[in-house]
Amino acid sequence: MTPPDTSASEPPPGQPTSSDPIQHSLDPADWHSLRALGHQMLDDLFDNLAALREQPVWRPLPDTARAALAEPLPRQGQGAEAAYQHFVERVLPYPTGNLHPRFFGWVQGCGTPLSMLADLLAAGLNPHLAGLNQAPPLVERQTIAWLAELMGLPPTASGILVSGATVADVLGLAVAEQAKAGFDVREAGLQDGEQPRLIVYGSAETHNCVVKGLELLGLGRRAFRAIPVDADYRLDIARLRAAVAADQAAGHRPIAVVGTAGTVNTGAIDNLAALADLCAEHNLWFHVDSAFGGLVRLSPKLRHMTTGIERADSIAFDLHKWMSLTYEVACLLVRDPMAHHDAFATEVSYLQPTDRGLSAGGMIFADRGIELTRGFKALKVWLSLKAHGADAFARQIEQNVEQTRYLVELIERHPRLERLAPAPLNIVCFRYAPPDVPADQLNALNQEIVMRLQESGEAVTSSTILNGAYAIRAALVSHRSRFEDIRALVASVTAIGDQLIAEARE
Numbered sequence: 001m002t003p004p005d006t007s008a009s010e011p012p013p014g015q016p017t018s019s020d021p022i023q024h025s026l027d028p029a030d031w032h033s034l035r036a037l038g039h040q041m042l043d044d045l046f047d048n049l050a051a052l053r054e055q056p057v058w059r060p061l062p063d064t065a066r067a068a069l070a071e072p073l074p075r076q077g078q079g080a081e082a083a084y085q086h087f088v089e090r091v092l093p094y095p096t097g098n099l100h101p102r103f104f105g106w107v108q109g110c111g112t113p114l115s116m117l118a119d120l121l122a123a124g125l126n127p128h129l130a131g132l133n134q135a136p137p138l139v140e141r142q143t144i145a146w147l148a149e150l151m152g153l154p155p156t157a158s159g160i161l162v163s164g165a166t167v168a169d170v171l172g173l174a175v176a177e178q179a180k181a182g183f184d185v186r187e188a189g190l191q192d193g194e195q196p197r198l199i200v201y202g203s204a205e206t207h208n209c210v211v212k213g214l215e216l217l218g219l220g221r222r223a224f225r226a227i228p229v230d231a232d233y234r235l236d237i238a239r240l241r242a243a244v245a246a247d248q249a250a251g252h253r254p255i256a257v258v259g260t261a262g263t264v265n266t267g268a269i270d271n272l273a274a275l276a277d278l279c280a281e282h283n284l285w286f287h288v289d290s291a292f293g294g295l296v297r298l299s300p301k302l303r304h305m306t307t308g309i310e311r312a313d314s315i316a317f318d319l320h321k322w323m324s325l326t327y328e329v330a331c332l333l334v335r336d337p338m339a340h341h342d343a344f345a346t347e348v349s350y351l352q353p354t355d356r357g358l359s360a361g362g363m364i365f366a367d368r369g370i371e372l373t374r375g376f377k378a379l380k381v382w383l384s385l386k387a388h389g390a391d392a393f394a395r396q397i398e399q400n401v402e403q404t405r406y407l408v409e410l411i412e413r414h415p416r417l418e419r420l421a422p423a424p425l426n427i428v429c430f431r432y433a434p435p436d437v438p439a440d441q442l443n444a445l446n447q448e449i450v451m452r453l454q455e456s457g458e459a460v461t462s463s464t465i466l467n468g469a470y471a472i473r474a475a476l477v478s479h480r481s482r483f484e485d486i487r488a489l490v491a492s493v494t495a496i497g498d499q500l501i502a503e504a505r506e
Contacts, residue, residue: 028080037080044088049099049113052480056457058097065090097460101480104489105460107264107292107427109318110478111326114387118380119326129374130351131363140365140378146385147331150297151317152310158337160368161329161377165291168316168332170213171369173200173256175314175334175343176285177217180255186343190218199247201225202258203235205265207289210258232422233268235259237278244282256285261306262293265464265473267425269293272308279313288312291330292321292477293425298394302401305424313339319381322400322426322477323393329377332369341367396479400426403486404476410490416497417490420471429464429471432497443470449496458492459485 016023028034068090077083098108127136144159162168178185181198188195198219202210204226214223225247227240244254257279259270272288279286288294288309294317296302297309309315318330334340345367353362366372404426411417411430418433431446447470450463462473472493476486 034080037084041084044092045116046113048092052100055100056097057100057102057460058454059094059457060455061094065094098478099480100460101478101482102459102485102488103478104474104476104481105454105462107262107321107475107477109321109324109327110480111320112324112384112479115324115326115380115384118383121383122376122379125376127376129376129378130366130372131361133358133360136376136378137361137364139376139382143378143382143385144331144333146390147381148333150390151294151312151315151333152297153312153315153333153335156337157333157335158340158368159331159333160365161331161374161381162369162371163328164320164330165289165316165318166207166209166212167369168330169207169209169258169287169289170216171332171344172287172314172316172334173210173213173258174217175339176200176256176287177219178343179313179336179339180253180283180285182253196251196253197223199223199225199252199254200256200258201227201240201243201254202289203227203229203233203260203263203270205229205233205235205263205268206258206260207264207291210289229268232424233263233266235270235275237271237274240275241278244278244284254282254284256287259286259288259308259312260293261288261290261296261309262425262427265427265466266421266429267293267423267427267475269305269424272306273311274308276308276311280311285313286311287314288316290315290317292318295319295322295393296397296401296425298323298390299398300394301398322397323381323384324396324477324479325380325384329381344369400476400478400481403481403483404428406483407474407476407486407490410486414490414494416494420466420469426476428474428476429466430474431469431472432493434497434501437501445497445500446470446472448500449493452496452500453492456492456496459489461489461493 096108097103099110103110125136127134129136129140131137140161143161145155148155148157148159162171177198183195200214200219200223202224206226211221211224215221225243227243228236230236240257247254257275259272259275261269261272276286290306290309294306294309294315296305313335315333316330319325320327320329351363351366354360365374404423407428408419408423411419411428416432416434417430419428419430421429431442432449433442437445447463450461450472454460462475464471464473474489
């Protein structure tokens with residue numbers, strides 16, 4: 001018997017039927033309304049950027065706004081427009097202030113409008129950057145090739161974009177550990193008591209992320225040798241050489257030296273060429289933490305300051321600092337691509353490359369770090385370099401260095417200000433120090449100046465301690481800062497200091 005023909009009653013493939021269960025989506029029911037809200041968001045952000053100079057650099061979060069942010073988990077949505085309005089009221093007015101031209105607090109880039117839009121484009125594509133046969137990984141590979149060229153590494157160098165220089169430093173140390181330990185650390189681990197202690201060296205001014213990285217890698221804090229610095233806050237090469245010799249004589253195994261291009265406290269740059277020589281002599285891995293200072297290589301006028309960085313085995317640096325891109329994006333470069341691959345590559349069936357299809361080419365970036373899931377950080381770097389050109393970023397860096405020298409000049413000419421450290425790059429450490437104020441009162445006085453300066457909204461600086469002295473620390477990394485902002489900073493610091501002196505005498 002021939003079965004009945006039911007094809008006429010069946011829906012076309014891919015079409016819903018009345019018997020399908022209710023299906024939910026987070027796409028809007030009304031694309032027109034969300035499109036209008038999206039345009040409003042962009043308009044509000046551009047208006048905010050355009051009016052930065054009329055705003056305080058930083059404002060404390062009021063108790064009412066703070067309390068409003070402490071709300072129960074929403075079980076039912078209030079709609080995109082209402083949620084966005086809460087952002088406008090409770091979040092937008094109260095950031096750190098690094099967008100502002102008078103933010104000198106830390107080495108925090110102020111971003112660019114184009115970088116902001118690039119983040120929007122990247123989120124709109126929402127690609128997975130472990131690898132795969134798609135355009136975004138090719139953008140990242142090209143971006144890394146450009147960055148390797150800027151740093152003087154060969155075209156064959158490997159690299160990966162990560163969240164910040166902290167992660168880049170940790171990954172670089174992981175490559176150094178595997179390459180120089182003398183045994184397969186990935187296979188055996190560090191629990192075999194027969195292996196010698198592995199030692200890493202850096203200056204006493206090395207960023208604390210290096211020690212945290214050694215803790216994470218299982219080497220421990222005892223593996224780090226903090227070498228004293230000279231009068232210019234640069235690693236003392238003679239003391240480093242002596243430390244390496246002492247560790248070798250004690251049966252330990254030195255594996256790496258971390259040079260710094262731009263210390264956090266003063267912006268000092270180690271003698272990278274001398275460190276490269278020493279590492280070559282002792283077969284040590286040479287890693288450079290150049291979170292912000294390495295980018296002076298963009299400038300033909302300033303790149304001599306980092307001579308020797310091109311000889312590094314690995315380099316870590318941020319692009320959201322002195323290249324002004326939006327958070328977050330940093331880079332690790334590794335001279336030897338095989339050493340980079342050997343430190344992280346794995347072989348599992350679900351990540352195997354194929355000859356054709358989406359998996360063709362494999363998970364190349366999954367084999368260069370510990371993350372499998374990664375966002376499209378490269379787009380804002382690639383788009384910004386194409387749109388602005390490397391020379392535009394070089395001019396911005398040169399401008400900040402000129403402004404730094406101008407600030408130093410103003411400080412040295414002022415009878416109540418004192419510079420506390422050399423300022424070779426873009427960080428100036430100084431204090432308000434009238435001749436008639438006792439030395440033991442200066443630390444508390446300058447700490448109060450920093451607090452009142454921030455709370456006034458006129459400017460933001462940070463602070464540090466140098467040889468026991470509390471220092472007002474100004475970091476100049478903003479492409480929005482002008483020379484008038486430098487004068488305003490000096491005027492504000494001295495005015496607050498004078499006011500505090502007057503209050504103390506009343």
